[in-house]
Amino acid sequence: xxxxRVDCILCCCLGSKYPDRVIFLVTSVCPVYCRHCTRxxxxxxxGPESYFEQGEATSWDEDIAYIESHPQIRDxxxxxxxxxxxxxxxxxxxxxxxxxxDHVEIIRIGSRFPVLAPQRITDELCEMLxxxxxxxxxxxxxxxxxxxxxxxxACDRLLRAGVPVGNQTxxxxxxxxxxxxxxxxxxxxxxxxVRPYYLYHCDNVVGVSHFMTSxxxxxAIYESLQGxxxxxxxxxxxxxxxxxxxxxxxxxxxxxxxxEGEWHIRNFRGQTxxxxx
Numbered sequence: 001x002x003x004x005r006v007d008c009i010l011c012c013c014l015g016s017k018y019p020d021r022v023i024f025l026v027t028s029v030c031p032v033y034c035r036h037c038t039r040x041x042x043x044x045x046x047g048p049e050s051y052f053e054q055g056e057a058t059s060w061d062e063d064i065a066y067i068e069s070h071p072q073i074r075d076x077x078x079x080x081x082x083x084x085x086x087x088x089x090x091x092x093x094x095x096x097x098x099x100x101x102d103h104v105e106i107i108r109i110g111s112r113f114p115v116l117a118p119q120r121i122t123d124e125l126c127e128m129l130x131x132x133x134x135x136x137x138x139x140x141x142x143x144x145x146x147x148x149x150x151x152x153x154a155c156d157r158l159l160r161a162g163v164p165v166g167n168q169t170x171x172x173x174x175x176x177x178x179x180x181x182x183x184x185x186x187x188x189x190x191x192x193x194v195r196p197y198y199l200y201h202c203d204n205v206v207g208v209s210h211f212m213t214s215x216x217x218x219x220a221i222y223e224s225l226q227g228x229x230x231x232x233x234x235x236x237x238x239x240x241x242x243x244x245x246x247x248x249x250x251x252x253x254x255x256x257x258x259x260e261g262e263w264h265i266r267n268f269r270g271q272t273x274x275x276x277x
Contacts, residue, residue, distance in 0.1 A: 017244040021075035024063060026094065028081045032116050034140075036170055036211050038203040038240070039081075064097050071103045079110035084120055088128050095132040107135050114139045114165070115146050118154030126161035138166040138197060143176050147188040155194050166197035169235065171218050172211045173202075179224030186225060186233045196235035201248065203240060215239070219250045227268025 067073050076098055083091060098104050109129075113120040114137075129135045137158055141147060155165050167189050169176065176182055186196050199222065202212045222237040226249075238245040255264045261277035 017242075020072055021077065022067065022070075022073055023077050023079060024067075025080050026060075026078050026083050027085050029085045030080065030082045031085065031113060031120070034112070036172060036202060036208050038205055060094060060097060064101070067098070067104065068101050074103055074105040075108065076104055076106070077108040077110060082111050082113060083109050084111045084113045084125075088125055092128050092132075095129075095135070099132050105134070107132060109135065109137045110139075110168075111137060112140045114154040114158070115141055115151050118148075118150040121154035121157050123157060126157050126163065129158075129163055130161040133162055136164050136166070138168055139194070140169070141167050141185065141189060141194070142169055142172060144181065144184040144188045147185070147192060152192040155192050159193055165194045167194050167235070168198040168200060169196070170200045171202055171213055171221070171237075173213050174211070177213045177217060177221065179221055182221050183225060183229060186235070187229060190230060190233045196233055198245070199235040199237045201237070201239045215248055219248065222249050223268070 067076065078094070086094070095107060098107055129137075139155075141151075158165050169182075169185065171177055176185060182199075189196055199218075201215060201218050202208060204212055218237060222234075225234045236247060237249050239248045240246075254266075256262070257264050257274070263275045263277070264272065265275050266272045
């Protein structure tokens, strides 16, 4: 994992949770500070100097050198904060450095701009991103009310530029912890061609415990999606720990029987059967 801060030049190469990818925290600044944010330790407010003046003081040399020296890294996720806080030109400079590394195959960007400030997703930005393909973008819709015409148009601009858009929803008590709301959200996303990617179990960080549901409730909501809506509209339900993102979907769909090669299966309607290998 790589941290790169705008408020101080810092490169901290920690042990990676996955063998072929790194998280590159390129900024500590966000366009919005989500109450449920899991990175409260990292995000900051903009100080008296302008953000872009702070940003220009940051060097990526150590970060790029780390990625260059680890040929197993094929996937780099730019996040923060929000990488789209950078100007197009500054973001292009970083993408150019990453694209110059032969073993970096995929560049991903995590951003809430398509949801909360869709005017940032301009044709110029999309054209610039397209010049560094393959570039992917994951955003963060939590409720069907956030799928506005403006947000849909921003995602459409990215998609037309060849940038696949995925979504990472956080399960939030009192916001989206009902089968009906979650179903509406996932269907609204696929209507605008945004692929539901993750459903995160809410992290228990400072000031967030009142948003948390139980894992049992989360699994029940996941089951309310499975089989009831299009398969690619169902996200992967995960719990984030020091071990990484751990799938916590119900596993009662398939169980090994007492006989070798015998499997007991169950569908979303509760109907059961036996599969013999």
